[in-house]
């Protein structure tokens with residue numbers, strides 16, 4: 001009996017929690033997504049959330065979903081997974097694990113595969129069955145990227161900030 005705490009958070013809770021916290025930075029009024037990339041030694045390498053690229057003012061660019069592509073967020077927003085990949089400047093992401101609050105789209109899947117991420121752990125999957133989701137799963141499967149649904153144990157973590 002070492003007397004250590006027993007209610008400490010698990011690695012999965014820790015990394016998905018970081019992904020969720022990152023999502024809270026997003027200005028998207030409809031869907032906030034967060035991502036956290038972790039090494040094989042459980043070291044956090046990078047984080048990201050969905051937002052406009054550097055220099056593209058959140059107050060000037062559109063957040064709406066409808067209308068012409070150029071008048072909607074879809075033309076401009078960088079997805080959380082891509083931001084997490086691009087934010088990492090420390091070398092290779094080969095063999096790493098990605099925690100993400102929403103299952104990645106086909107464009108993110110391409111980036112995930114090409115940088116060598118080995119596994120993704122995802123929480124929400126609200127676009128399951130859509131063409132982007134199906135194409136994403138197809139590519140991730142072909143590339144041998146492990147896809148693990150996050151199993152929440154229902155624990156609520158509170159932060160006073």
Ligand SMILES: O=c1[nH]c(=O)n([C@H]2C[C@H](O)[C@@H](COP(=O)(O)O)O2)cc1CO
Nearest residue numbers: 028030031033050077079080103104105
């Ligand atoms: O994998 C993803 N990662 C990601 O960051 N996003 C972002 C892009 C948009 O800002 C938002 C999706 O918006 P909407 O649900 O309103 O279509 O989430 C969307 C996906 C799609 O699965």
Ligand SMILES: [Zn+2]
Nearest residue numbers: 079104105108
């Ligand atoms: Zn994406």
